Amino acid sequence: MNKLQFMRKYSFDENDSINPLLAKWNNIARNKRPIIGNELKSTVCQSGKTAQIWIQSDACRFSKLGACTCCDYFQGQPDVDQVNAFVSALSQMDPSSNTIVLNTCGSVLDKSELKTETLVLIIDEIAKTNVSTVVLETHLNTITEEILKILLPYKNILDIYFEIGIETLNRDINQFILNKLPFDRNINRVIGLIHSYGFRVTGNVMTGFPFLDYASQVLDSVTTIRTLLDTGIDFIVLFPINIKKYTFMYDLYDNGFYKVVNGRILIDILTHFSQEELEYINVGWYGEPRIDIPGYKSDDMIVPYYCEKCYKQMMQLWLDYNCAWEGSEREQILSNMKAIVCSCNYDQLITTHKVEIDFDSLDKAYQHFYSSTDMEE
Ligand code: SF4
Ligand SMILES: [Zn+2]
Numbered sequence: 001m002n003k004l005q006f007m008r009k010y011s012f013d014e015n016d017s018i019n020p021l022l023a024k025w026n027n028i029a030r031n032k033r034p035i036i037g038n039e040l041k042s043t044v045c046q047s048g049k050t051a052q053i054w055i056q057s058d059a060c061r062f063s064k065l066g067a068c069t070c071c072d073y074f075q076g077q078p079d080v081d082q083v084n085a086f087v088s089a090l091s092q093m094d095p096s097s098n099t100i101v102l103n104t105c106g107s108v109l110d111k112s113e114l115k116t117e118t119l120v121l122i123i124d125e126i127a128k129t130n131v132s133t134v135v136l137e138t139h140l141n142t143i144t145e146e147i148l149k150i151l152l153p154y155k156n157i158l159d160i161y162f163e164i165g166i167e168t169l170n171r172d173i174n175q176f177i178l179n180k181l182p183f184d185r186n187i188n189r190v191i192g193l194i195h196s197y198g199f200r201v202t203g204n205v206m207t208g209f210p211f212l213d214y215a216s217q218v219l220d221s222v223t224t225i226r227t228l229l230d231t232g233i234d235f236i237v238l239f240p241i242n243i244k245k246y247t248f249m250y251d252l253y254d255n256g257f258y259k260v261v262n263g264r265i266l267i268d269i270l271t272h273f274s275q276e277e278l279e280y281i282n283v284g285w286y287g288e289p290r291i292d293i294p295g296y297k298s299d300d301m302i303v304p305y306y307c308e309k310c311y312k313q314m315m316q317l318w319l320d321y322n323c324a325w326e327g328s329e330r331e332q333i334l335s336n337m338k339a340i341v342c343s344c345n346y347d348q349l350i351t352t353h354k355v356e357i358d359f360d361s362l363d364k365a366y367q368h369f370y371s372s373t374d375m376e377e
Pocket of ligand 2: 306307308309310311342343344345
């Protein structure tokens with residue numbers, strides 16, 4: 001089956017702004033997720049001098065629409081005292097931290113999750129600490145001139161980055177597999193706007209999408225990163241899909257349509273970039289399980305695969321990679337990873353010139369969920 005036949009079969013159009021089938025199936029999974037209670041208003045996840053602080057909020061508006069088949073950023077309460085939650089997190093943060101990555105159940109700049117007045121109070125609290133860099137994790141659509149103007153006065157005391165989830169620039173993957181909205185995002189315009197105010201921007205790139213063979217998975221991420229770097233993005237975080245319960249991706253995995261991604265894919269992607277470029281590409285979510293959230297069990301998130309023999313060593317090497325400043329050092333770490341002698345380490349042939357979705361397999365999966373969810377109704 002080719003793309004056209006697939007689109008005809010499921011009545012998709014090139015101009016669609018959402019994939020209603022993915023939205024429906026993803027919502028069936030999401031509707032079962034636990035709602036986080038008031039007992040956990042914030043968390044701190046410390047990694048070296050970086051503290052990732054999560055504050056409870058209402059769920060992401062896109063997640064409520066069934067978007068983003070890989071994502072579960074939780075469903076929280078809409079009425080938590082978020083300034084208090086943040087101050088309590090600050091008290092648990094390592095005092096030598098120099099960077100705070102701030103997130104909510106979706107986007108810190110979405111006023112329905114975090115009011116602008118609350119965000120300003122939180123930034124005022126950060127300004128009282130020794131932290132010099134703040135990363136605001138948010139959806140591309142939430143970055144407006146209005147918010148940039150509000151944040152402008154803080155530029156003298158804090159280095160502010162926006163972190164946005166790009167995942168992939170491949171429209172077909174987006175429309176038929178991921179359902180990240182909107183499909184056509186004006187990334188150039190937003191990056192330009194951020195730069196015009198003197199702020200910087202990090203793009204998150206996700207790898208290991210289902211219904212793509214290994215070479216296409218690698219090529220998709222290489223193409224996405226290359227395009228973003230050419231557009232002038234300041235920083236990239238590359239991460240493999242972690243399969244989270246209460247997402248459609250988990251249901252694909254559970255029904256045998258998707259396998260856990262091999263963590264080594266990151267090496268095969270990164271070796272496409274020069275030493276200079278590697279300095280701007282970090283890795284994330286490469287294999288460590290996430291912190292505890294009430295209602296969730298440790299195996300509710302399936303991390304990328306590494307063999308038992310290599311796991312510890314690879315975790316250390318990825319940490320070393322992120323901590324290395326020089327591109328040459330990063331390149332050396334990647335070649336050390338490639339040189340590890342183990343049965344799980346073999347050269348994968350990357351011969352493709354085009355990212356190809358396997359529409360036959362995708363059709364089988366759609367057919368499966370099409371029939372089973374119709375029966376549920
Ligand atoms: S990936 Fe971002 S936009 Fe999509 S559902 Fe998750 S938090 Fe929302
Ligand atoms: Zn191994």
